[in-house]
Amino acid sequence: MAHRGKGFTLVELVIVISVIGIVFMVAGNIIQTGVKNFALGNQSYKIQSETRAAAQSTLGKIRYSTAVYAIPQSSFRADNLAPGWDYHGVMDVTMPDGSAASEIVQCTWDKTLNGGAGGHNIKIVTEPEMGVTYRIVFTKDTSESVTSGGLNCINENNILDFHIEGYLNGDTSHPYMTVDAGTLALNSLQAVDYGTDLQQATAIAFRSDPRDNAYVAHVAMIMDVSGSMEFYMDSGEYAPLGSRRIDALQSAAVTLINDFGAFDNIDISLIPFSDYARPQPFVNTADGGADLINTIEGLAPLGGTNTGDAIRRAFYLLKDHNAQAVASGTVPMNYMIVLVDGATTLCSIKRHDNIPDEEMAAAYNAGIMPEIVLTPNDYLLDDTVFETLYNLTIDDTEGGTATTCFYFQSPDGFYYLAGVGNDVLLYTSKYVMECGEMFTTQLNPPARVFFIPMSDDVLSTDNTEVLNANITEVKNALSIGDSDVMPVSGIDALNSAFANIYSQIANDLWYLNGPKL
Numbered sequence: 001m002a003h004r005g006k007g008f009t010l011v012e013l014v015i016v017i018s019v020i021g022i023v024f025m026v027a028g029n030i031i032q033t034g035v036k037n038f039a040l041g042n043q044s045y046k047i048q049s050e051t052r053a054a055a056q057s058t059l060g061k062i063r064y065s066t067a068v069y070a071i072p073q074s075s076f077r078a079d080n081l082a083p084g085w086d087y088h089g090v091m092d093v094t095m096p097d098g099s100a101a102s103e104i105v106q107c108t109w110d111k112t113l114n115g116g117a118g119g120h121n122i123k124i125v126t127e128p129e130m131g132v133t134y135r136i137v138f139t140k141d142t143s144e145s146v147t148s149g150g151l152n153c154i155n156e157n158n159i160l161d162f163h164i165e166g167y168l169n170g171d172t173s174h175p176y177m178t179v180d181a182g183t184l185a186l187n188s189l190q191a192v193d194y195g196t197d198l199q200q201a202t203a204i205a206f207r208s209d210p211r212d213n214a215y216v217a218h219v220a221m222i223m224d225v226s227g228s229m230e231f232y233m234d235s236g237e238y239a240p241l242g243s244r245r246i247d248a249l250q251s252a253a254v255t256l257i258n259d260f261g262a263f264d265n266i267d268i269s270l271i272p273f274s275d276y277a278r279p280q281p282f283v284n285t286a287d288g289g290a291d292l293i294n295t296i297e298g299l300a301p302l303g304g305t306n307t308g309d310a311i312r313r314a315f316y317l318l319k320d321h322n323a324q325a326v327a328s329g330t331v332p333m334n335y336m337i338v339l340v341d342g343a344t345t346l347c348s349i350k351r352h353d354n355i356p357d358e359e360m361a362a363a364y365n366a367g368i369m370p371e372i373v374l375t376p377n378d379y380l381l382d383d384t385v386f387e388t389l390y391n392l393t394i395d396d397t398e399g400g401t402a403t404t405c406f407y408f409q410s411p412d413g414f415y416y417l418a419g420v421g422n423d424v425l426l427y428t429s430k431y432v433m434e435c436g437e438m439f440t441t442q443l444n445p446p447a448r449v450f451f452i453p454m455s456d457d458v459l460s461t462d463n464t465e466v467l468n469a470n471i472t473e474v475k476n477a478l479s480i481g482d483s484d485v486m487p488v489s490g491i492d493a494l495n496s497a498f499a500n501i502y503s504q505i506a507n508d509l510w511y512l513n514g515p516k517l
Contacts, residue, residue, distance in 0.1 A: 067206060072201055086205070088204050091105050132168060136164050137201075166179075223270065224340045225299050228301070232244070255499075261289035263285065282325065335447055335448050336478075342470070381438055450486070451485045453470075
């Protein structure tokens with residue numbers, strides 16, 4: 001009987017090899033998945049660890065800053081970092097394969113960089129990972145908000161919440177990771193959220209300058225309300241209500257008051273002037289903004305242009321306010337805004353004749369015009385307040401011609417406003433210079449002056465030479481820098497000038513405005 005030899009048939013070998021292959025393939029997939037999951041777990045752990053470290057770093061850096069601003073990512077760029085400010089935030093990067101990713105960075109201001117000009121050291125806190133993008137979300141209590149430059153700025157409290165979100169492969173619908181940094185009570189002078197519904201804040205700017213003193217801005221706002229303010233902005237013709245120069249001034253001034261109204265350390269005095277100045281007491285913009293706006297909206301154009309008298313009154317207002325309204329440890333910063341729409345036509349002169357007050361009053365009441373001699377040797381430079389106005393015609397000894405003169409009574413006696421038409425002659429020109437010298441040499445601390453020559457009359461008319469001389473006269477009298485002279489001949493330019501003034505003052509008091517966006 002024959003026996004079959006031991007072994008495997010070809011079919012059995014094929015089956016065994018196939019089974020082994022399937023087992024190895026399944027095992028390989030399991031191992032590969034395990035390795036991948038392990039790598040992803042390590043990556044996730046690494047990302048979360050770095051993210052938590054970034055959150056703690058941010059907390060540690062900003063907790064004792066003197067000013068903190070949450071800003072949108074569109075403003076957080078390496079080429080848009082403001083001097084003096086440190087930053088924490090997210091910057092977009094492109095990976096070697098062209099995919100989008102992001103990194104969390106810390107930008108620290110170093111004034112020794114670039115030959116002493118200063119610059120930012122940029123440190124990567126969370127390294128970019130393939131397919132991973134970050135988003136830092138800052139939120140504040142929105143129950144108290146103000147508007148500045150068209151942005152919703154929250155500055156009423158110093159409580160800030162923020163968390164960091166991570167997204168995979170561009171899917172921003174749902175974060176795969178969220179690190180909650182918690183609620184931070186800041187020890188800062190100001191904490192502001194510049195985020196909006198369309199652009200939430202995803203970076204933070206802060207600085208830690210020592211602020212041993214609080215600063216308060218005192219702003220004297222000189223506004224020409226002479227008769228020519230009834231004209232169109234671009235012509236010397238009378239305009240209807242709503243199209244007049246005074247309407248444009250009122251609109252721009254109200255916007256400025258509203259912008260400053262969000263802050264409690266700005267005091268403003270309105271000084272409308274025509275034949276003479278009619279100053280209003282200083283008012284805090286946070287408490288008295290409505291009163292300031294009511295005064296502005298009630299201005300009516302009438303009379304000539306006595307720029308010197310407005311400068312005289314602004315000097316005494318600022319001087320007295322600095323002495324009386326500044327609390328201990330508070331540093332005043334003085335400003336004056338001068339808006340005129342034409343050449344100076346009047347000046348204030350103290351009486352220097354020997355006519356007794358009773359005789360002068362009796363002569364006026366009897367309709368007799370007494371002979372009055374005027375010289376420019378006794379300009380009115382003290383803090384006299386005019387009360388009663390009369391109108392006289394007098395002889396001007398300089399030219400020997402009849403000159404219209406306004407005759408005022410004050411508690412201290414009689415004074416005159418010498419009118420010389422539209423010519424910038426001896427009286428008006430020298431009076432502006434005298435008042436300007438007093439303002440620039442005796443006011444402490446010195447004021448920064450913004451000058452707005454307004455209307456087409458100032459820029460291009462038949463009297464261009466005279467009017468340009470007037471611009472130079474005011475500029476030189478008050479030592480105004482070129483960048484602070486802003487001639488305007490249209491409504492848009494006027495609004496831009498006021499916006500620039502707001503920005504400059506807020507920039508000087510940096511904690512009001514924060515870094516540039």
